[in-house]
Each structure stands twice: as structure tokens, then as C-alpha cells.
Amino acid sequence: MAIDATNVIVGAPDQSATVGAVNWAAVGTTLPTDARTALPSEWTKGGYVSSDGVTLSIEQGTTSIPDWSLGTVRTLLEDFTGTVTFSFIQTDADTLKMLFGASNVTVTAATSTAGEIIKVAIGPELAPSQAFVFNMKDGNQRVRLALPNAQPTIDGELVFRANEPISWSVSLDCGQDANGKCIYFLYDDGAVSA
Amino acid sequence: MVREWTASVLSIPAATYPQASAQRPYAVVNRAGGPVDYPHDYPRYSVQLWCDTDAQGETLAYQLAKALPSITEAHERINAVGNAELTQLGYLEDGGFIWQVNFDLATNIRD
Numbered sequence: 161m162a163i164d165a166t167n168v169i170v171g172a173p174d175q176s177a178t179v180g181a182v183n184w185a186a187v188g189t190t191l192p193t194d195a196r197t198a199l200p201s202e203w204t205k206g207g208y209v210s211s212d213g214v215t216l217s218i219e220q221g222t223t224s225i226p227d228w229s230l231g232t233v234r235t236l237l238e239d240f241t242g243t244v245t246f247s248f249i250q251t252d253a254d255t256l257k258m259l260f261g262a263s264n265v266t267v268t269a270a271t272s273t274a275g276e277i278i279k280v281a282i283g284p285e286l287a288p289s290q291a292f293v294f295n296m297k298d299g300n301q302r303v304r305l306a307l308p309n310a311q312p313t314i315d316g317e318l319v320f321r322a323n324e325p326i327s328w329s330v331s332l333d334c335g336q337d338a339n340g341k342c343i344y345f346l347y348d349d350g351a352v353s354a
Numbered sequence: 355m356v357r358e359w360t361a362s363v364l365s366i367p368a369a370t371y372p373q374a375s376a377q378r379p380y381a382v383v384n385r386a387g388g389p390v391d392y393p394h395d396y397p398r399y400s401v402q403l404w405c406d407t408d409a410q411g412e413t414l415a416y417q418l419a420k421a422l423p424s425i426t427e428a429h430e431r432i433n434a435v436g437n438a439e440l441t442q443l444g445y446l447e448d449g450g451f452i453w454q455v456n457f458d459l460a461t462n463i464r465d
Contacts, residue, residue, distance in 0.1 A: 166393050166464045172433030175426070299393070299431050299462025 167349075171213060174297035182206035182214075182246070184258055184290040187309050192293060195302035195346040199293060204258070207250025210327055214246040214294055216305060216343065242334035242342045244292070244307065245315060249325040256280050259312055259328060261287040287312055292332060300350035308337035308344070356399050356459075357383040359428040363421045364403075364414055372404065378450055379405040379414060386456065393464035402443070403453040411453035415440045418455050425459070434460040 173181035183203040192199060221239040224232040248255050257265045260280055264287075268277040289311045296303040315331035334342035360381050361368035368381035386400040401418060405411035419438035426432045436458035443452040 168393065170394060170433060170460070170462075172460060176424075297430075298433055299464055301462070 169298040169301055169303065169347075171296045171303060172298060173209065173213075174295035174302060180206045180208065180250075181295045182209060182248075183293045183295070187289050187291050189291050191291065191306045191308055191344065192304060192346070195295075195304040195348040199295075203293065204254050206255055206258075207248060207252055210247040210249045210325075212247060214244060214296075214305070217241075217243045217245070218343070240342075242307075244294075244305065244310065244332040244334065246330055248328040248330060251278075251326055251328070253278050255328060257287075258290060259287055259314060259330065261285070289335060302346075302348040302350070304344075304346040306344040306346065307332060307334050307342070309335035309342075311335060355429045355432075356401075356425070357381075359425050360401055360418065363424075364417060366414070368401075376404075379403060379410055381414075388458065390463075393462055395461045395463045396458060397461065398456065398458050401455045401457075403455070404446075405451050405453065406449070408442070408445075408451045411442065411451045415453040415455050422457060431461045431463065432459055433462060 175181040183199055183205055185203045189202055219239075219241045220237060221241075222235050223238050225234045225236065227233045253265060253267045256278060260282060264281045264283075264285075266279045266281075268279070270276045289309055292305075292307040292310050294305040296305075310332040313331050313333070314329065316329040318326065318328070320326060336342050357368045357370060360383055364379075364381060366379045366381055367373070367376055368383055369376070370383055372382055373380065380403075382402040382404065384400050384402075386398045388395070388397040390396070403411050403414045403418075405414065419440060422435055422438050425435050439456040441454045441456070443454050445451050
């Protein structure tokens with residue numbers, strides 16, 4: 161294919177002033193089949209993500225099989241891992257429930273003496289796996305990452321500083337769906353037909 | 355589109371240069387820099403707020419800064435927006451004040 165600068169795309173968040181670009185729902189929720197249609201209400205909308213954006217890491221571990229002459233005659237797949245990492249810089253109950261499990265997050269309504277209180281009980285356990293969708297855009301082009309079965313974990317340190325947002329570093333280990341797939345990449349080039 | 359968005363958010367006139375007949379407050383919107391790497395453009399915008407009082411300028415500047423995340427919804431070409439920088443530029447000979455709001459956009463200008 162000839163070079164075409166218009167096909168150089170960026171991954172800006174497709175978000176509004178009120179709805180974020182990271183979404184999650186229970187495993188088994190129907191994944192989107194296009195990159196543009198708004199997600200239905202069963203998807204929880206996440207908040208602001210840091211300027212580092214979202215990183216998808218795919219690793220295919222292989223082993224080479226040499227023949228008698230020691231040349232490689234075949235390469236076998238040994239393992240596959242897909243991981244998505246990003247950081248929420250918005251602290252809210254929905255995000256914390258996704259990260260630590262809903263049963264570990266208690267929300268107490270505001271009173272005349274205190275605001276809404278979110279209490280998170282953190283221990284040696286994992287939150288339930290979820291399906292995730294990341295909505296991205298570049299002009300009228302749209303990009304989506306869909307993870308049918310991803311295990312969220314907190315990745316790294318939680319740093320409290322006066323001049324930085326509290327940042328929840330999330331790592332999503334991508335598990336398989338019923339078709340044996342872990343990650344779906346959807347791209348809409350925005351060039352509609354007549 | 356930044357000019358239109360500014361006028362809409364602040365409900366004051368906005369133009370790309372000071373209008374001779376304009377009554378304060380009004381906004382002057384200019385591109386102040388930023389690289390183009392087609393099909394992407396990363397303009398830096400300067401919005402000057404010409405006001406009768408210092409307090410009015412400050413109020414409008416913060417109002418614009420607070421609304422800035424919504425500019426990504428003003429046009430599909432706008433991919434992202436940076437943080438606002440606010441500066442009080444000083445006062446005019448007739449007693450008016452100018453506040454300035456600078457911010458960066460990331461846009462797609464594909465034909």
C-alpha cells in the first residue's frame with residue numbers, strides 16, 4: 161500500500177465533558193461490533209485517565225526448533241499475554257469498586273457534618289474480572305479496544321503528593337472469551353460511502 | 355471554532371482582533387503557535403479577555419478555564435485539550451483590564 165499520511169492516527173480519548181473513555185461491564189456482556197456506536201447503559205463509564213494514555217502490551221513467547229544442522233525449522237508459540245495499563249486520576253466509587261470489588265467499597269451518603277464518605281477495605285484478594293471497552297478518536301475516525309474478560313489489578317504505587325492527582329494505576333490481564341480471543345481492535349476510518 | 359466556542363461559553367462577543375466598536379467585555383482569540391504534522395495540528399490558543407474591571411476579567415478567565423474540557427465536544431476535529439494557563443496582562447489607559455487564557459489543542463485536520 162502507498163504511504164498515506166491521513167492513515168497516521170492518534171489515540172485520543174473519545175470522551176465528553178461528562179462521560180469518560182474507559183468503560184466496563186460484567187464478563188459476558190455483549191461487546192460492541194463497531195468503533196462508533198454509543199455503548200448501552202449496562203456499561204459503567206470511568207473517569208479521567210492520566211496523560212500517559214492507555215498502553216496495550218502483547219507478548220508472544222516462542223521457542224525455536226532447530227534441526228540437525230542447527231537451523232531453525234519451526235517456531236512454536238509457548239505463551240501469549242495481553243495486558244492493558246493506564247492510570248485513573250479520578251477517584252470515585254465506581255472506579256474503586258471495579259478495582260477492589262464492590263463488596264469492599266462502602267459509600268455513606270453526605271450528612272450535615274460530613275461529605276459523602278467512600279471507604280475501601282483493601283486486602284489480599286482480586287476484584288472480579290470484567291469486560292472493558294476503550295473509546296478513542298482522531299477527528300472523525302474512531303478506535304476501540306474491547307477486552308471480553310480482563311482481570312483488573314492495581315499496578316504500582318499509590319502516591320500522595322500536594323501537586324499531583326492521586327493516581328490509580330490499573331493493569332488489566334486479558335483473558336480469553338468463548339472464541340479463545342483476548343483482545344479486539346476496532347478501527348473506523350471515518351470515510352463513509354455515498 | 356475556538357472563537358465561536360469562546361463566545362458561546364462566556365456569552366460575550368469574540369473576534370480575532372479588537373473590534374473598534376466593541377463594548378467590553380469581549381474576547382480576542384488568536385493562534386499563538388503550535389506545530390502542524392499533517393494530518394494533525396497542535397495549535398496553541400491565546401484568548402484575551404478585555405474587561406472593564408480586574409475582577410470581571412478574572413471571573414471570565416476562570417469561567418473559560420473551567421469549561422475548557424468541553425471544547426472537545428465543540429467540533430469533531432478536536433481530539434484533546436491541555437490545561438489552561440491564566441495571566442493578568444495589565445490595565446489599559448482608559449482603566450480597562452486584560453486577562454489572558456492560553457491552552458493547547460490536539461486536532462485532526464484531515465481533508
